[in-house]
Amino acid sequence: MVQLAVIEPLSEHALLILFVQLFLLLLTARGLGEIAQRVDLPAVVGELLAGIVLGPSFFGVLAPDLFITIFPQLAGPYHLIEVVSWFGLLMLLIVTGFETDLELIASRARPAALVSAAGIVVPFITGFGLGYALPTAFLAAEDQRFVFSLFVAVAMSISAIPVIAKVLLDIDAIHRDIGQITIAAGMIDDTIGWILLSIVAALAKAGTAGNAVAALGAAGETIFWLIVFLLLAFTVGRRLAESIIRWVDSVIGGQAGKITTLMVLALGVGSVTQYIGVEAVLGAFVVGLLIGQVNRFDQSTRHTFETMTLSVFAPIFFAMAGLRVDLTTLADPALFAAGIVVLGVATFGKFSGAFIGARAAGLSRWEGIAMGAGMNARGAIEIIVATIGLSIGVLSIQMYSIIVMVALVTSLTAPPLLRKTLAKTELSDAEIERLERRTSEQRSFLGAIDRVLLPTRCGVSSLIAAQLLGHVVRRRDIDVTCMYVDRSRAVDADGDGTLRQRVTNVLSTVKRSLLRLERRGDSNHHEPQSGDSASHCLEKIEDQLALSDGPARTMTRTVTTSVSDLVLSEAEDHYDLLVIGMNDSPQAADRSLLGAELDRILRVTPCPILAVSSNAASSDRSPEELSVSRILLPTIGTQYSRHAAEVAFAIGADQNAIVEIMHVVTPPQPEETLIEPKLSEAVDIGEAIVDREAELGRQMGVEVLTHVSVGNRPESGILTRATETDADVIVMGSEIRPTSRRAFLGHRVEHVIENASCPVAVVSSV
Template sequence: MVQSAMVVAAQGGGQPPINLAQLLLVLVVAWTAGRLASRVGYPSILGELLAGILLGPAVIGLLRPAAGLEAIGELGIILMMLYIGMEIDPRDLRRASVPGLLAAAGGFLVPFGLGYVTVLLFGGTVLEGLFVGISVGVTSLATKSRILVDLRLLDTRIAYVLMAAALLSDTATLVIFAAIIGFVEVGAFDIGGTVLVAAEVVGFFAVTAVLGLLVVPWITRRLRAAAMSDRALDVAIVLSVGLGFAELAELAGLHAILGAFVAGMYLREGVLSHRATHAVSQYVRDISIGFLAPVFFVTVGFEITLDVFDTDLALLVSIIAVATLGKVVGTALFYLPTGHGLREGLTVGAAMNGRGAVEIIVAGIGLELGLISTEVFTILVFMAIATTASVPVLLKLGVEWLRRHGELARSEERRRGVVIVGAGPVARALAHSLMPSRPVTLIDTNPTVTGIARREGLRAITADALHEEELRRSGMDDAGTLLALTTNFEVNVLAAQRAREDFLVPNVRVALGATMSEALGAIVDEVGAEPMLDAPVDVGQWDQLLRGNRARIDTLHVDDDTDAEALLERLRAGRSVFPLTVVRDHDRIPFVLVDELLPGDRVVVVHRVDQDERQQVLE
C-alpha cells in the first residue's frame, strides 16, 4: 500500500513529485479548521474533514488532489497509528474493568450487526456490510478529556468505564479489520484460504513478538552500552521499527496501519528509557497528528460525493440512525448486568457514540482497495461527523438526568492520593498537614529539597513532573488531586496539563503568578485546571518566610459564631495567610477543594509572625 502510493505520487511526467503550493494550502486549511473545531470542543479531525468537503471538489473546488498528497497522508496515518500504539498501556488492557468490557462489547457488537444488516437490506455487498459494521461499531473518545472536564466527570465511574471501553473497542476493531483484509487477499472464504490467512496472521504476530520483546530491546541495549544513544538515534529506532512492522504487516497480507500500531505497543516499554520513550512519542505525535495526518483527513474530503443526498439519502439516514441507536441501546443492554442501572448505561452509550480517526482510516483503505463504493465511503464520513457532533449534547443530557435522580456515582476506586509538584517549605508544610488522612507524594527536580522532605518523613521523589513515566512513578494513576506549587509558573501549568490529559486527574490546582503569558492561560482554561487561590500566589516569598522562621503554621477554628462565608472568602484571597488544609471530622482536605466551611472545621494556615495576620483574618 505504502509503496504503491509512493509510485503514484512520483508519476506525472515533468511535474514535480509534490505540489508544494497545494501542500502548503492543505496544511493551512487543516490547521485552521482543526483549531476552530478544538475551540468549540470537537476533535480537530472533524474540522479537517469538513474543510476537505467544503473546499474540495465536492463543493467549492479550491482544493484538489495533487501529486504527493496521497503518499504524505498515508505516511501520516501510519505514524499516527504508531503514536496511538505507544500511548496505549497494555497494563490498562489487562486491568480493564468488567463494566468497561461489557460497554465495549455492547457498543461494538450491536451497531456492527445493525450496520451490516442495514447495508444488505439496501442491496449492498457483504464486504460493504462488514466495513460499515466496523465503522459504526468503533468508539472514539477523541473529545473525552475536554467533555469530561467540562461536565466534571473525571472522578466518576462513567469516566473509567469510557476509558476502558474505548481502549478495548479500538484494539478489537483493528484486529477484526486485519482479519477482513486477510480474507480479501485470498479472494474467497474457502477452508484452505482460511487456514492460510490464519497462518499468516499468527505468523505476523509471532514474528513481531520476537522482534518487539527480544531483538529490538537487545539492539538498543547494545547501542546504549556503546554510548551511541542520543535523541536522533532514538527517533531513528522508533521510526525504523514502526515502518518495519508496517511492512511486515503488508507482507502478511494485512495493512500497514496494524503493523505500526503493534510496533507502538512494543516500543512503549523496554526498548528506550522512560524519558526517551516519552520524548520520541511526542515527536511522533507532532510530526503525524500535527503535520502529516491532517493532510490525509483533508484529502479524504476530496473523495466525497454529494450525490448520495439524491441517490442514497435513505441509506445515509438509516446508517446514522443505526449507528446512534445501536451504540446507545447496545451499550445500555450489555451494561445492565453491572447493576449500575439503565440510566447510567444509556449515558455511557451516548458518550461512546463519537467516532474519529480509526473508522475514517478503515473506510479510506476500503475505498482504496475497491471494497466499498464512493457512495458508501461518503455515507461513513457523514455518519462519523453526525455522531461525533451529537456526543456533547447527548452526554450533557444524560449526566443531568443522572444528577436529577442522584445516580451520578463517583468511581468505586476513589482516587484519594495527592501529588504535590514542588518540595519547598510550603509544599512540605501542605504535605505534613495532609499526611494523616491520605497518601501524599512530593515531586521535584531539586535533590536537596526532596532529600529534606524524606528526612522529615515525607514521600518525595527527585524527578521531572513534565514526564509521563516519572509522574506515574509518583503515584499519579491513583491520585485524585494534583497541586502544582513550584516557583516556576510555567512548570506548574505544564504539569497540570500532563496530569489532566495523561492521567485524567479530577482535581488540578495551580499556583499562578501575577503575570502570565496568554499561551499558559489558554492551557489552564483548555485543561480545566483552576488557580490555587483567587489572587496570584508568590510561592517563593512564602518559602522564604518559612525558611527564615518569619512564618509559622497555625490553626483557625470555625465555630457557630464565625462568619464562615466571609472567612472562606478572605482565605481564598490569600493576601495575609496561605491556607493549607481543612480538618473536618477525621478527614484532612486540601483547602483548595473546599466549597464551604462548616462549624467544627479547623483550617490549617501559614501566616507571618512579624504581624498578627491571624487576628486580621479572623476579624
C-alpha cells in the same frame, strides 16, 4: 551482479502540488478547528470538515478545474499526501497511548470489556441484517451477498479511536474514568474490528470454499501472533522501552533524541504489527502506552511531541479523511434514503450496544449515554474500511459514499453529544481525589524531577543525604546517579590552585610513595587503589539509597581542576536535582566537599539542591543507625517552603513517619508600624500556612501534626521544638542568596544547621 536502475526524483511540478496540498489542508484544518472551538465544539469537528470543504463536495463544485489541478485524481499524487496523513495517524495514536492509564484500565477491565463486547455484537448483528436487506444495486457483485453483509457488519461495528481520543483531549476528559473506559473499549473494538476485517477481506479474495478455509486459517495465525505480540510488549517490551529511553537520555540527552527514539520505536513496532496482519496504528498505540510509563520521557518532552502532533500532523490526517468524500452523489433520492437508513441502523446498533454494555457493567444512565455517544464516532477508521472494501470489489461506489457519509456524520455528532452527556455525569469522590492528585503531581516540585545527581566521597553527610534521597525516590520513577569524586588531582575552586594547595599535593604524593615503599615488603598487606576506594564508597551509598527497582547508576570522576568545576559540569547534563552533603565531621574532612568548593556549588548550580548536614559531631548515631520516625518541617509559606514540604512528606510516606509542620510567628514591634499590631492576626495567618501545607501532606498519605508558636528568634524556636519532640531530621526550604563570594542560605537556616542536634536537609529550588 544486478544492475540497479537509477530512480528519478520527484519532478518540480509534483513537489509543487504536494506543498500546495499540504498548505491548503493544514491551513483549512487549523482555521476551521479554531472556529469550531470558538463555537464551543472540539477542534476535531472543524478539522474533519476541512477535507469535505476542500474535496469534490464543495471545492470540486465551485472550481472544478482548479480542484483537479490541485488535487489530481491520480494514484501517485494522492498516495504522497496519504503518507503524510498516516504519519499524523501514527503520532495521534502515540499521544493516545501517553494519556492511557494502564492501572486505571486494569481496575476498570470489566466495564471496558462489557462495553466493547456489546458494542461489537449488537451493531454486527444489525449491520449483517442490513446487508441482506439492501437492494442488489448496492452490491459490487450479486453473488457476494454473504461477504457484502459481513463487510457492512464490520463497518457498523468499528469505532474511531483517533476521533474519540481527540475529542476527549479537546474537552479535557481523557483522564476521567469514563474517558479511560471509552479508550479501552475503543481499542478492544478496533483490534477485534481489524481482525474481523482481515477475515472478511480474505473471504472476499478467496472465492472458493477451499480458499475460504485457508483464509480463515491465515486469520487464526494473525490472531495468534497478535496475542504473542501483546504478551511480549507488556512484559519484555515494557522494560526494554524504559532501558532504551534511559540510555538515550543519559548518552544523547535533550528532547530531540527522545522524540526521535519514540518515532523510531513507533515505526519499527508499527511495521511488526502491520507484518502480522494488524494495522500499524496498534503498534504505535502500544509504543505510546509503554513510553508514557517511563518517567525519563518527561512532561516537557511529552508536551513538545503532543503540540507538534495536535497542531500539525493530526489536522492534516483528519482533513485528508474527508478529501475523498463526494456528497453530491447523495443527491439521488433513492441513494439518499438508503443513506439515512444505513446511518440510522449504524447509530442505533453502536449506541444501544455500548449503552447496554455500560449498564451491564454498573455504570449510570448518563455514563451509558456518554459511552454510546463516544463509541458511535466512526471517523477515518471507517473510511479506511470503506476504502479497503472498494478496492477488493466488495462495495459499490454508492455504498462506499454512504459508509463514508456515516463515518463523517457520526464523527461530527459525537463531540457535542459527548460533551453534553459528560457534563451530566457526576464524578465520584474517588475520581475527584485521583484527578486532583494527578494534577497536583504534575505541578509539583518532585513531579518535575526525573534525574538526580549525588556527588560523594562517603562523608557522613553524604551517606545521610543518600538515605534521605532513597526515601524520596523509592516510590517514584526517578533516576539517581552516584558520582564518586576522586580528588587526587584537585586544585582549589579558583582555578590553578594556590601555592599552599600545590605544596599540599606534592607532600601528599611523597607521603603515598613512602607508604608504598614501607608496605612493599609486607605480602599480607593490601594497598587500596583508587578504584577500590570508589567501589567501596559507591557500595555504601547504594546501601543507603536502598532503591527498590535496582541499583543506581554509578560513575567515578577524577578532579583535574576543582571539585566544584567537576560537580557543576556534570550537573549541567540535564539533571533536575543536585543532592550534596555539607559540613561533614572533622574526622571525614579529607573526604568531604567543604568550604569554598561547596559555596561555589551552591551559588552556581544550574538545578535545585538538596543539601544535607549530618551534624555528626553532636550526635552519637551513625548514618546506618539513623531511623526517621519524626520529621520537623519549619515553614513560612513560600514556594521553596512548599518544595521542602514535598520532600519531607515523601520521606514521611516512605518511612511511615510523623511530619510536624511548624511556623514561628515573630511579634511585630510597635515602633515599626503606624498602627497597633495585632498578634492574633499574625497567629491566624500562621495557622492558615501550616494548614495549607498539612493538606498536601494528608494527600500524600502522611500523618501530619501542626504547631504555631510565637517568638522573637524563630531559629531558636525551631531548635527547641526539635529537641522537645526528639525529631530525627529537620527539613527546611531556603533561597540561596549570593553575598560577596559565598552562598548565603539565610541567618535562620544557617543557625539551625550549625546548632541542630539532628541532621538538617535544606531544599533550595529558587
